[in-house]
Amino acid sequence: MTVTAELKDVTKAYGNKIVVDAVNLQIHEGEILALLGPNGSGKTTILKILAFIENPTGGEVTFQGEKVNFKNTEKVRLQSTLVFQKTTVFGTSVYYNIVYGLKLRKVPKQTRDREVKKALELVKLEGFEKCNARKLSGGEQQRVAIARALVLKTKLLLLDEPTANLDPKNAGILEEVIDTVNREDKVTIVMATHNMFQAKKLPHRIALMDEGKITEIGSPAEVFGKLSKNLASFAAVDNTFTGTAKATAAGTSKVDVGNGVQIEVTAQRQGATVVFINPQDIILSKTAVESSARNMFKGKITEITDLDSLVKLKVNVGKPFTVQITKQSFNEMGLCLNAEVFIAFKASSVQVL
């Protein structure tokens, strides 16, 4: 198997704070590797090191067999590109944004124009060339960012939480693009995510990260199969809870995740279990609603994050749940911090890992 890039004992510290701790990681050509872990686990720093915009404090980075140092950084940087979690665009046209990297590579104008058109088609933004990139919606801007990275046809494509701030429609488009470029163009992809659902679906391999270290690495089946070892790492990911499952008479199971919260799931389980609920599958209401949802909890809103057309809320029901609703719903419901709300989700929406 050909290795595209390799980190050997790579450490990164900012002052006294170690954010990446002696990481060894091989990135295989043509694979999608997901770095899965909670916020602050060092995922973004690893991506920045692989994009050669951040120098490690210790250890060695090789790219296509060549050791990367300050002399060849600018050369290898042309072979790797990173799409940030917080979308940044140049304050000008979509065309200029996408063509920027091609110009740096001195690609002839005709080829440039053709590639820009192709990339825009891939991210479903045909005809947006003359649009002011800063006037696009968050989702559209993120798609411009992906197109801007894709036209470069780098050996390595690095994506930092590519769908974290997107509505389901834009997230779906991006997941499709990631899958297509990997399958058809054989682009090697490393993506950071704390979306358990995405981590199970897209990558060939998962590297589980916690506190700057890689705690587990392998295929999704292998990593999710060794749950007991990594419970702590998993528990730090949004809407992922560990607990003890007990079968019910109705053929389902109830997972006691602590603090009086019992989550009903459709699978029959016994003993230590990890469950994950997609934030989009949770229904939020101001009063208790009678419905078919098997799980309903009362709690308080502890955090509100504005994500363009969506709003992300943290609701503490004894355990903290992340809930994603549209901004329109948020405004119509007149929600605010510390408001009492109910959350509900179906037993079948709960993924048992």
Next chain:
Amino acid sequence: MADLLGDIVQAFQLILSGDPEIYGIVSRSLFFSGTAIILAILWGTPIAMLIAMKEFRGKTILKTLFNTLIGLPTVVLGLILFLIFSKAGPLGFLGLLYTPGAIMIGQAILVTPILVSIGISAIESVDPEIMNLSKTLGASESQAQIAVLKEAINGIVLSDLASFNRAIGELGVVLLVGGNIAGGGNRTDVLTTAISRDVQIGEIGLAVALGILLVIILFTINIIVVVLRKANYLVELAKGPYSKLKSSREIAK
């Protein structure tokens, strides 16, 4: 009152008649101040970039220093430069005193604090991620810095304009190092110094004509930049092939 009216009428007659003396002074003013701004841009922009983009000890002090220097009375700077350029001064051997060169250098030094201070704010107001973004797309350190500079183009042009206005309208430096020489091959009289001289010798009509022209120059340049900024033309000029940007809604239509 009749005298004043007469002076104003004479001023307009002079302006409209295309008087070579008047337009000689105007073109000298434009040339000296234009060259001074180019000089100041050449050294001021790298200084602004360095201070805005790099982290180093004493950065805040340096920024405060440039801010403070904006308010330095031009006559004080003129005096300092006079002492430096005078025969006994450290640069006396260059023989620059009372030459156009001294005026241009003097004005360039005068406007450097404005250029640097506004330049720093413009660069610092650019999204800090632009630097990293350019690098991830393959830019070298200097190419990434240029990308940041392009994002700050509106502020940079504003600083150039403010500097030009300050240069063409100032009196102290040009008077002290230029000498206001109105004859010979190396004339150093410009709009401001000529106005002051003409008032002293009672040529009020000529002084008023020059004053009107000075205001017209300042006004015209400001209007041009305001119009360009409104059309977002400066940003596009610096960056892309499209002079008119559309919003996504227009595209959707």
